[in-house]
Amino acid sequence: MTESSTSASASTPATACLIRISKNFEHFADNIIFDLGATLTKRLGQEYFLLKCQNPQKMADSDAARYIRWNLEMNHAWPCRPKKMEDFLEKAAQALFQKFGGRNLQGVFIGILDPSSTHNPYKSLASNLRGRTLQLFTNELATFKDVEEQEPSALSLFCLVGKEGLYCGVRSPLQANGFYPGGTKFISQKASHTISRAGAKIAEALHYLKLHQPLPAKGSHWLELGASPGGMTSELLERGYQVTAIDRAPLDERLKGRKGLSFKKADVASYNPVPKTQFDSLLCDMNGDVQVSLKEVVRLSESLIPGGLILFTLKTPGATSFKECNSLYHEAMKSANAGGLEQIACTHLTYNRHEFTLFLKKTK
Ligand SMILES: C[S@@+](CC[C@H](N)C(=O)[O-])C[C@H]1O[C@@H](n2cnc3c(N)ncnc32)[C@H](O)[C@@H]1O
Numbered sequence: 001m002t003e004s005s006t007s008a009s010a011s012t013p014a015t016a017c018l019i020r021i022s023k024n025f026e027h028f029a030d031n032i033i034f035d036l037g038a039t040l041t042k043r044l045g046q047e048y049f050l051l052k053c054q055n056p057q058k059m060a061d062s063d064a065a066r067y068i069r070w071n072l073e074m075n076h077a078w079p080c081r082p083k084k085m086e087d088f089l090e091k092a093a094q095a096l097f098q099k100f101g102g103r104n105l106q107g108v109f110i111g112i113l114d115p116s117s118t119h120n121p122y123k124s125l126a127s128n129l130r131g132r133t134l135q136l137f138t139n140e141l142a143t144f145k146d147v148e149e150q151e152p153s154a155l156s157l158f159c160l161v162g163k164e165g166l167y168c169g170v171r172s173p174l175q176a177n178g179f180y181p182g183g184t185k186f187i188s189q190k191a192s193h194t195i196s197r198a199g200a201k202i203a204e205a206l207h208y209l210k211l212h213q214p215l216p217a218k219g220s221h222w223l224e225l226g227a228s229p230g231g232m233t234s235e236l237l238e239r240g241y242q243v244t245a246i247d248r249a250p251l252d253e254r255l256k257g258r259k260g261l262s263f264k265k266a267d268v269a270s271y272n273p274v275p276k277t278q279f280d281s282l283l284c285d286m287n288g289d290v291q292v293s294l295k296e297v298v299r300l301s302e303s304l305i306p307g308g309l310i311l312f313t314l315k316t317p318g319a320t321s322f323k324e325c326n327s328l329y330h331e332a333m334k335s336a337n338a339g340g341l342e343q344i345a346c347t348h349l350t351y352n353r354h355e356f357t358l359f360l361k362k363t364k
Contacts, residue, residue: 012054014039014052014053014054015052015053015054015056015073015074016041016050016051016052016053016077017038017050017051017052017053017056017059017071017073017074018044018048018050018051018071018072018074018160018167018169019032019036019048019049019051019068019070019071020047020048020049020068020069020070020071020182020183021047021049021067021068021069022047022067022069022348022350022352023046023047024348024352024353024354025067025348025354026047028067028322028325029049031064031322032064032067032068032322033049033051033064035058035062035063035064035322036051036053036055036059036062036064037053037054037055037058038051038052038053038054038058039051039052044113044160044162044164044167045112045113045114045115045160045162045164046113046114046115046116047069048113048160048167050074050077056073059071060175063322063326063329066329066346066347066348066356067348068177068348069177069178069182069183069184069347069348069349069350070176070177070178070182070183071171071175071176071177072158072160072167072168072171072176073169073171074167074168074169075100075168075169075170076095076096076099076166076167076168076169077165077166077167077168078092078095078165078166079164079165080165080166081163081165082122082125082161082162082163082165082166083121083122083125083163088125089125089128089129089132090132092129092133092161092166093129093132093133093135093136094136096108096133096136096157096159096168097133097136097137100157100168100170101136101137101140102140103155103157103170104155105137105140105141105155105156105157105170106141106142106150106151106154106155106156107141107142107144107150107156108130108133108134108137108141108156108157108159109147109156109157109158109159109180109181110126110127110129110130110133110158110159110160110161110181111126111158111159111160111161111180111181111182112125112126112160112161112162112182113160113161113162113163113164113167113182114162114163115182115184122161122162122163125161126159126161129159129161129166147179147180147185148179148185148207148210150173151172152172152173152174152179152210152211152212153172153174154172155170155171155172156170156172156173157169158170158171158176158181159181160181160182173211174211174212177211177347178208178211179210179211183350184350185204185207185350187200187203187204187351193234193235193237193238194231194234195229195230195231195233195234195252195254195255196229196230196231196252197231197351198231198232198285199231199232199234199235200231200351201231201232201313201351201352201357202231202232202235202236202283202311203235203351204349204350204351205311205349205357205359206235206239208345208347208349208357208359209309209344209345209359211345212344212345212359213309213344216241216280216281216309217280218239218240218241219240219241219242220242220280220281221241221242221243221244221278221279221280221281222236222242222243222244222279222280222281222282222283223244223246223273223279223281223282223283223300223303223304224236224243224244224245224246224282224283224284224285225246225247225268225283225284225285225286225296225297225300226246226247226284226285226286226287226293227243227245227246227247227251227263227285228247228248228249228250228251228252229249229250229251229252230245230251230252230254230255232283232285233245233251233255233261234252234254234255234258236283237255237258237259237260240260241260242260242261242262243260243261243262244262244263244264244273244279245261245262245263245264246263246264246266246268246271247263247265247266248265248266248267248268249265250265251263268286268296268300269296271300273300273303277303278304278305279303279304279305279308280304280305280308280309281304281308281309281310281311282297282300282301282304282308282309282310282311283310283311283312284296284297284310284311284312284313285313286313287315290314290315290328290331290332291331291332291335293312294312294332294335294336297310297312297336297339297341298335298336298338298340298341301339301340301362304362305362306362306364307361307363308361308362309344309359309360309361310341310358310359310360310361311357311358311359311360312332312336312358312360313352313355313356313357313358314328314329314332314346314355314356314357314358315354315355316328316354316355316356317354317355329346329356332358336358336360340362340363340364341360341362341363342360342361342363343358343359343360344359344360344361345358345359346358346359
């Protein structure tokens, strides 16, 4: 068993870090690692990169940070073949307890390095390892019914297991950029209310938002721009929100007559809310030019309450290089700031494609 790792050779000790980059941005992996000032040690699972970082702070504060779905500074790494070892589970659990017991952790969460395969034998290994580890940590940890009950700023032990071994670190969900090990909350796209893939995007965005602030209260009123066919609308209604949805294309028939929904079939540029209307939150998933969409968001934010939340899908398909993609973001933020909107967070979620989800709030 080896513990990771501070390099004795470099003048500043390097920290071993595991980062996750989605397949959608894999072609920027070299740029991302370079921007972090890191070097690649090896790839793990489908989307993980084990790095040596001189400045781990850059995982939260750099252009690269937006592309990092999830990250974990390594405090314990055991490269091995878990399925080939009879006593892996017990040895791993004992090692975790010896190393991290008494550290005042809020919880232990164990996921898998390769979450995409449906029949992954490591799923049950992760769950059994968590079960055994929790037995050893009895009375030391809070009991969570739901991973999202974690305090975002308190420390948890996150572990990932796969055919390459066991990789663990102590981070807060906020530092790691997600409540779940690996950052992904599985969202079924086969629920009875599912209308389009975009539903999973807003569902995941709302889970993610809880890292930064509480969700808008039930019953609060969303203005949604670019709503057709209605995947996001359906998710918002399902959560008990009111929605005023705008699109030049119609909504799916299944949304007809849904309580809490008002739909206007119109170009967003020609839409003006009834005077004195105040929305609590604004959602924009319009396709087309980012600056054109943002102009409408800024204009319509006049009808948002002070401090109102804005979720904006920053679509990047036209931007082919890392530099272009970053400029798109910086230009967008310039326009948003000039329009009185400030950033809460910007990240690439599992259910985003070549796009980021930008979380903004109205400053006044
Ligand atoms: C990616 S789709 C939205 C998917 C949707 N959010 C869902 O949950 O199913 C983008 C939508 O933006 C709409 N759109 C783009 N520009 C628009 C504009 N200026 N006015 C109205 N709708 C617009 C398109 O008609 C299209 O339906």
